[in-house]
Amino acid sequence: MNAKTLAATFAAAMLCASQAQAQTEIQWWHSMGGALGDRVSDLAGKFNASQQDYKVITTYKGQYPVSMTAAIAAFRAGNAPHILQVFEVGTATMMAAKGAIVPVAKVMTDAREPFDPKAYLPTVAGYYTDLKGNMLSFPFNSSTALFYINKGAFKKAGLEPKAPQTWKQFVATAEKLKAAGQQCVYTTSWPSWVHIENFSAWHNVPIGTKQNGMGGFDTQFTVNSPLHVRHVAMLGDLAKKGLFTYAGRTNQGDAKFSSGECAMFTGSASAQGGIKKAGKVDWSVHFLPYYDDVKGAPQNSIIGGASLWVMAGRKPLEYKGVAKFLAFLSRPEIQMDWHTGTGYVPITMAAYEMTRKTGYYDKEPGAETTIKQLTHKAPTANSKGLRFGNFVQGREVIEEEMEAVFAGSKDAKTAMNDAVKRGNDILRKFEAANK
Amino acid sequence: MEKRVVFRSAWLPYALLAPQIAVTIVFFFWPAAQAVWFSFQLQDAFGLRTEFVGLENFKALFADPHYLASFRTTAVFSALVAFWGIAISLLFATMADRVLRGALAYKTLLIWPYAVAPAVAGVLWAFLFAPSIGIVTYVLKRWGIDWNWIIQGDQAMLLIVVASVWKQISYNFLFFLAGLQSIPKSLIEAAAIDGAGPMRRFWTVVFPLLSPTTFFLLVVNIVYAFFDTFGVIDATTQGGPAQATQILVYKVYYDGVKAADLGGSSAQSVILMAIVIALTAVQFRFVEKRVQYS
Numbered sequence: 001m002n003a004k005t006l007a008a009t010f011a012a013a014m015l016c017a018s019q020a021q022a023q024t025e026i027q028w029w030h031s032m033g034g035a036l037g038d039r040v041s042d043l044a045g046k047f048n049a050s051q052q053d054y055k056v057i058t059t060y061k062g063q064y065p066v067s068m069t070a071a072i073a074a075f076r077a078g079n080a081p082h083i084l085q086v087f088e089v090g091t092a093t094m095m096a097a098k099g100a101i102v103p104v105a106k107v108m109t110d111a112r113e114p115f116d117p118k119a120y121l122p123t124v125a126g127y128y129t130d131l132k133g134n135m136l137s138f139p140f141n142s143s144t145a146l147f148y149i150n151k152g153a154f155k156k157a158g159l160e161p162k163a164p165q166t167w168k169q170f171v172a173t174a175e176k177l178k179a180a181g182q183q184c185v186y187t188t189s190w191p192s193w194v195h196i197e198n199f200s201a202w203h204n205v206p207i208g209t210k211q212n213g214m215g216g217f218d219t220q221f222t223v224n225s226p227l228h229v230r231h232v233a234m235l236g237d238l239a240k241k242g243l244f245t246y247a248g249r250t251n252q253g254d255a256k257f258s259s260g261e262c263a264m265f266t267g268s269a270s271a272q273g274g275i276k277k278a279g280k281v282d283w284s285v286h287f288l289p290y291y292d293d294v295k296g297a298p299q300n301s302i303i304g305g306a307s308l309w310v311m312a313g314r315k316p317l318e319y320k321g322v323a324k325f326l327a328f329l330s331r332p333e334i335q336m337d338w339h340t341g342t343g344y345v346p347i348t349m350a351a352y353e354m355t356r357k358t359g360y361y362d363k364e365p366g367a368e369t370t371i372k373q374l375t376h377k378a379p380t381a382n383s384k385g386l387r388f389g390n391f392v393q394g395r396e397v398i399e400e401e402m403e404a405v406f407a408g409s410k411d412a413k414t415a416m417n418d419a420v421k422r423g424n425d426i427l428r429k430f431e432a433a434n435k
Numbered sequence: 436m437e438k439r440v441v442f443r444s445a446w447l448p449y450a451l452l453a454p455q456i457a458v459t460i461v462f463f464f465w466p467a468a469q470a471v472w473f474s475f476q477l478q479d480a481f482g483l484r485t486e487f488v489g490l491e492n493f494k495a496l497f498a499d500p501h502y503l504a505s506f507r508t509t510a511v512f513s514a515l516v517a518f519w520g521i522a523i524s525l526l527f528a529t530m531a532d533r534v535l536r537g538a539l540a541y542k543t544l545l546i547w548p549y550a551v552a553p554a555v556a557g558v559l560w561a562f563l564f565a566p567s568i569g570i571v572t573y574v575l576k577r578w579g580i581d582w583n584w585i586i587q588g589d590q591a592m593l594l595i596v597v598a599s600v601w602k603q604i605s606y607n608f609l610f611f612l613a614g615l616q617s618i619p620k621s622l623i624e625a626a627a628i629d630g631a632g633p634m635r636r637f638w639t640v641v642f643p644l645l646s647p648t649t650f651f652l653l654v655v656n657i658v659y660a661f662f663d664t665f666g667v668i669d670a671t672t673q674g675g676p677a678q679a680t681q682i683l684v685y686k687v688y689y690d691g692v693k694a695a696d697l698g699g700s701s702a703q704s705v706i707l708m709a710i711v712i713a714l715t716a717v718q719f720r721f722v723e724k725r726v727q728y729s
Binding site for chain 2: 065068069072075076093096097098099100184239245246247248249252255256259261390392393396399400401403404406407409422425429432433434435
């Protein structure tokens with residue numbers, strides 16, 4: 001190799017390097033494993049292909065609590081990613097970390113990206129918006145709690161395959177299924193999220209004071225209200241009679257329904273993918289049951305899932321890229337693709353309309369049930385969402401107390417009083433740490 | 436005769452010790468000191484605001500009935516694991532010691548589970564006992580037993596005890612086997628000639644001679660139940676249902692890592708540290724006194 005070609009090669013290498021440098025990299029840590037992870041890479045790939053200035057790099061960092069812990073450790077070491085996907089229970093913790101995050105609304109205005117908070121579904125965006133109307137984090141994957149029935153099991157028991165609408169009808173149906181020899185009548189995933197959080201919103205009763213914690217850290221749990229106690233007591237009673245099979249605190253209930261073991265099931269709207277894939281049951285999906293003697297019920301349900309938080313401490317130019325990427329994610333066609341591909345709800349009204357026009361919901365009525373339940377009525381202070389500090393622990397406390405009722409070792413009133421007392425201790429600790 | 440090597444250089448012994456000391460300081464003393472320091476603080480998850488709160492974290496812990504219940508759970512769990520772990524492996528060791536043909540195969544098989552990671556052991560047992568798909572569950576259902584450790588606290592405890600004991604038997608087995616082989620045959624033969632049956636020989640000759648080993652194993656097993664069973668619990672019950680299997684070390688992990696409550700978690704690890712220091716002190720005193728090294 002002579003000196004000339006060497007110099008040319010060197011120059012070419014330099015050129016490549018400078019081109020690569022000109023592209024600003026944006027790190028995105030997420031918790032979407034498996035097929036969902038591929039979808040996330042797709043999104044980044046499409047964005048990267050759509051422009052030359054920025055490159056979004058996605059990294060799977062493990063399940064929600066793991067990636068959040070990793071990001072906290074990275075932040076403490078001064079090396080946080082630009083974008084972090086955080087599950088909904090981590091919202092208060094992220095929001096309180098004022099020096100660690102940049103509100104999405106600020107990222108968008110600073111970068112002068114067109115941004116209209118009203119374009120987003122109110123129940124979805126509301127969960128991640130402060131009382132002044134500033135969007136704090138960007139809603140990414142949102143679902144809600146729904147009610148599923150196994151139509152085959154209903155027919156086998158000689159029942160019309162119609163979902164009970166109220167809890168009263170639910171109990172009657174459950175008893176008939178049991179009498180006809182159904183082993184597992186009903187199960188649930190995510191007990192606190194379904195039976196306390198969504199239950200409260202659906203019946204327009206508060207989970208905590210200060211607008212479910214959205215109005216400030218000095219909030220207190222109110223899940224020992226007569227209605228909550230009544231509902232938990234009913235579930236305990238069902239468990240005692242063998243009409244309710246408890247499956248665990250996360251999504252363990254999904255498998256019990258998709259395998260055909262249980263006839264009725266409450267869980268996330270995102271369970272539909274798994275049920276379809278298993279292909280073992282003839283099923284349908286419905287609104288959550290409600291108590292018809294509660295005034296105003298049913299209201300609307302709340303979301304679960306995760307949102308994207310923008311972490312602080314990066315260069316302004318990089319935030320421009322983040323803003324561009326979030327604007328890209330809001331595009332109706334991108335949202336429609338995400339919605340129909342994953343089962344999560346679209347985050348903008350425009351994407352919802354666009355999907356409807358394609359006739360998608362005629363083929364997939366389950367996908368629309370989610371949106372219809374979330375937007376059943378205009379959200380109230382009780383049904384907008386919730387924001388409790390250290391709610392990872394708070395939810396655990398509620399679940400522990402519910403388990404005690406299901407196991408028959410505590411009565412519902414004592415259990416819910418204990419849940420409030422223990423939950424409030426956690427809230428006070430959070431308040432003290434985030435003064 | 437005591438052998439003694441004298442270093443003539445003033446710095447060489449320190450230089451030789453330095454790597455080990457450095458490792459101990461960096462990986463043990465430094466984190467331990469940090470835990471003590473954090474236990475007096477109240478800090479948000481991101482470390483943006485830190486406040487010195489003195490003994491508040493400890494006060495909050497001891498005012499929490501669930502933390503106190505966790506002590507009881509830990510005591511019950513450790514006692515069960517240590518007792519059954521030792522009893523079963525002692526039985527196996529005495530049996531394996533008598534086997535003449537194929538002894539090596541038996542011994543290898545008995546030692547095998549030790550190579551299995553605790554988390555894997557947990558998953559294995561969780562599968563066998565899974566509430567709706569487990570093989571054991573299926574058999575139990577046929578016998579009319581309602582097996583669902585997801586909601587039955589006692590069953591959950593039973594599951595983690597079984598998994599932890601199974602995991603530890605190999606270790607205990609090795610020590611007991613070595614202990615048994617060091618017992619002079621003449622003692623046992625003398626007892627046999629005097630007309631003592633196998634049971635009598637075991638309880639009056641073998642067991643007392645094994646007592647240093649047994650005590651050593653008791654301490655080691657309790658420490659094991661306290662700390663190393665974390666993987667088993669995390670892979671199966673995760674402390675549930677309703678805290679029925681939440682032992683102290685699991686709560687430290689949960690509060691610190693999952694719930695980002697560093698102060699509370701550190702306070703708990705300081706308490707645990709005190710417990711393990713006490714246990715180790717007991718162990719050393721006893722081992723030094725009773726075990727003959729030569």
